[in-house]
Amino acid sequence: MPAEKLVFPGRNYLYAPGPTHIPVEVQNAMVVPMEDHRAPDFPQLVKPLLRDLNKIFKTRTGKSFIFPATGTAGWEVALTNTLSPGDRVLTARFGQFSHLWADLAQRMGLDVELVQVKWGEGVPLKQFEQILRKDKEHKIKAVLACHNETATGVTSNIAGLRRAMDRAKHPAMLMVDGVSSIASIDFRMDEWKVDVAVSGSQKGFMLPAGMALVCFSRRALAAAKTAKCKRCFLDIADHIATNKDGFFPYTPSAPMLRGLRASIDLLLGEGLDNVFQRHHRLAEGVRQAISGWGLDLCAAEPKWYSDTVSAIKVPRNVNAAEVIHIAYHRYNISLGAGLSEVAGKVFRIGHLGDNNEVRMMAALGGVEMAMRDAGMKVRPGSGVAKAVEYYCDTARGKKKIPAFGAAKGPRETAVKKKAAPKRKKK
Numbered sequence: 455m456p457a458e459k460l461v462f463p464g465r466n467y468l469y470a471p472g473p474t475h476i477p478v479e480v481q482n483a484m485v486v487p488m489e490d491h492r493a494p495d496f497p498q499l500v501k502p503l504l505r506d507l508n509k510i511f512k513t514r515t516g517k518s519f520i521f522p523a524t525g526t527a528g529w530e531v532a533l534t535n536t537l538s539p540g541d542r543v544l545t546a547r548f549g550q551f552s553h554l555w556a557d558l559a560q561r562m563g564l565d566v567e568l569v570q571v572k573w574g575e576g577v578p579l580k581q582f583e584q585i586l587r588k589d590k591e592h593k594i595k596a597v598l599a600c601h602n603e604t605a606t607g608v609t610s611n612i613a614g615l616r617r618a619m620d621r622a623k624h625p626a627m628l629m630v631d632g633v634s635s636i637a638s639i640d641f642r643m644d645e646w647k648v649d650v651a652v653s654g655s656q657k658g659f660m661l662p663a664g665m666a667l668v669c670f671s672r673r674a675l676a677a678a679k680t681a682k683c684k685r686c687f688l689d690i691a692d693h694i695a696t697n698k699d700g701f702f703p704y705t706p707s708a709p710m711l712r713g714l715r716a717s718i719d720l721l722l723g724e725g726l727d728n729v730f731q732r733h734h735r736l737a738e739g740v741r742q743a744i745s746g747w748g749l750d751l752c753a754a755e756p757k758w759y760s761d762t763v764s765a766i767k768v769p770r771n772v773n774a775a776e777v778i779h780i781a782y783h784r785y786n787i788s789l790g791a792g793l794s795e796v797a798g799k800v801f802r803i804g805h806l807g808d809n810n811e812v813r814m815m816a817a818l819g820g821v822e823m824a825m826r827d828a829g830m831k832v833r834p835g836s837g838v839a840k841a842v843e844y845y846c847d848t849a850r851g852k853k854k855i856p857a858f859g860a861a862k863g864p865r866e867t868a869v870k871k872k873a874a875p876k877r878k879k880k
């Protein structure tokens with residue numbers, strides 16, 4: 455074990471926007487003896503799991519798939535199962551993840567029409583609409599959109615993108631990277647007529663990395679029948695053939711499936727709308743703190759603000775990587791790094807997954823200390839105070855707690871029991 459890991463009492467807090475903390479319920483569900491994935495009762499786990507995954511994607515007519523891989527494989531599943539080499543796709547680059555998906559599309563042999571967008575903004579709806587309108591021959595087969603650009607903390611308007619595509623009367627498929635949005639912020643597969651949605655296990659699903667969760671619309675399933683891109687391990691046809699009986703085409707990670715069961719139970723138990731509201735409120739508290747520090751988000755306008763991750767710009771004379779370095783080594787918290795074009799310019803606070811007010815306060819306190827240590831002029835408490843105010847003010851009335859004095863703690867009960875016989879004596 456590395457020595458520096460041993461000198462830390464307390465725990466390391468993950469505020470990178472993935473992997474996220476694993477709830478105790480999910481962690482415990484994964485600690486199971488290894489099981490036979492061809493056992494006759496295995497389908498009793500798999501079939502309802504795939505059905506309930508549809509609920510997270512908000513689809514009645516789509517089909518969910520679980521691949522033993524990461525979100526990156528999900529991108530490849532989406533493209534290779536629906537397209538043929540040379541097919542044109544339209545996408546935009548405005549952060550490391552939208553960049554990587556476009557790069558993957560290119561490397562898969564697709565003809566990528568790439569719109570460069572300033573980092574800090576999202577999918578350019580008007581420009582996409584114009585491009586689609588001009589494409590009279592319908593050469594563009596798919597539009598790829600990164601719903602939540604994790605590198606810059608920017609959320610794009612997928613409902614708006616659907617409307618833009620409809621206005622242009624363009625038949626291209628709509629494919630969405632929802633790795634850091636699905637299960638954390640509003641996503642509606644059917645309503646937004648999304649053809650392929652991609653997610654991963656280690657963000658909103660609060661699991662270890664290692665599962666690509668992908669959902670296909672009926673239209674995308676039909677496209678898979680004629681798509682000529684080479685695929686084998688990531689072919690959905692093999693999954694369709696085996697999933698229908700509750701099995702997989704190769705060995706699934708059973709503990710991960712057990713964990714996913716627990717994670718989906720938690721999400722549906724809380725209610726997706728409540729999950730989204732919680733994420734919004736926690737994110738808003740973080741944004742209040744950032745304004746208290748006098749700092750700016752990488753996201754250029756409030757309409758782009760992400761409820762799952764905030765990328766915070768540091769002044770020019772500061773290296774954001776040093777803040778992250780100090781935060782980790784001195785305070786045992788993991789922040790998200792600035793990636794590629796924003797390396798050193800931003801650090802990120804992930805606020806997705808299994809979080810509450812106090813966990814966010816720990817993040818904000820730790821960040822405040824690390825920024826101070828890194829030589830930034832931050833008045834102690836300036837961000838923390840704003841978040842305290844916001845969380846307290848918005849909790850009142852919203853969070854139901856028992857009336858004070860109504861619930862008897864064990865101490866009060868014990869005192870009463872002792873006192874009772876005395877009163878009987880006359």
Ligand SMILES: *Cc1c(COP(=O)(O)O)cnc(C)c1O
Pocket residue numbers: 472524525526527551600602603604631632633634654663
């Ligand atoms: C994390 C992430 C990915 C890819 O994730 P891996 O699981 O590391 O392959 C893709 N897109 C977005 C938006 C992400 O946040």
